[in-house]
Amino acid sequence: MSKEFASSPESPRKRRRGAELEAALLEAAWDELRAVGYERLSYEAVAGRAGTSRPVLYRRWPTKRELVLAALRHQAPPLPDAPPDTGDLRGDVLALLRLVVRRMRELAPVREVLAAEQGQAPELSVYLASRNQGPGHDWMRTVLERAERRGEAGAVDALPGRLVSLPVVLVVHELFMARRTPDEAELEEIVDELFLPLVMRGRGPRS
Known part of the structure; x- marks a missing residue:
């Protein structure tokens, strides 16, 4: 066997399997998404980047949206184990x-994905979550439970679920539906003018 043939791209190489192969596929999908955008992303181009074939991708992610969502999850930086605790x-x-806003900046291509897939806003948890937890309804409940223990708010269980999620939902709407990033003043308006008055309204007298 000649040296030239041995170094050819067609020569046998170590076959990637399992997690190693999946990571390579998702990294290739992310790189292609960043390079050409969601609309122009193709299985053929992703397969080419990963050095594999289109059927390998289709077996794991039958649709482009599933592939891109998986790539976004793979790229998501780890989240803290709990929501921020500032003391109030x-x-x-x-x-x-x-x-939430910082997370969206880290995953900038997500806006284009949602713009192309109108009506998929509930998929937000996919982007915000890392492993099995993210700053959505569950983290807001944690924040409110802390406030209940400090005497700042009434019983969390008495609050409507929509109210618990309200601040995050409003920010998500700005990020994905209005396609703009709320500034600090707008975040404070959401908290001070909309959320806190509704939460405090249900606060009963302490015994």
Whole structure:
């Protein structure tokens, strides 16, 4: 066998399997998404970047949206184990909303994906979550439970679920539907003018 043939791209190489192969595929999909955008992304181009074939991708992710969502999850930087704890309700909610905004900046291509897939806003949890937790309804409940223990808010269980999620939902709407990033003053308006008055309205007298 000649040296030239041995170094040819067609020569046998170590076959990637399992997690190693999946990571290579998702990294290739992310790189292609950043290079050409969601609309122009193709399985053929992703397969070429990953050095594999289109059927390998289709077996794992039958649609482009599934492939891109998986790539976004793979790229998501790890989140803290718990929502921010500043010592008071207002500070906690603002810190959480800033985390949501920062997360979206880290995953910038997500806006184009959602713009192309209108009506997929519930997929937000996919982008915000890392592993099995993210700054959505569950983290807001944690923030409010802390406030309840400090005497800043009434019983969390008495609050409507929509109210618990309200601050994050409003920021998400700005990021994905209005396609703009709320500034600090707008985050404070959400917390001070909309969220806190509704939460405090249900606060009963302490015994």
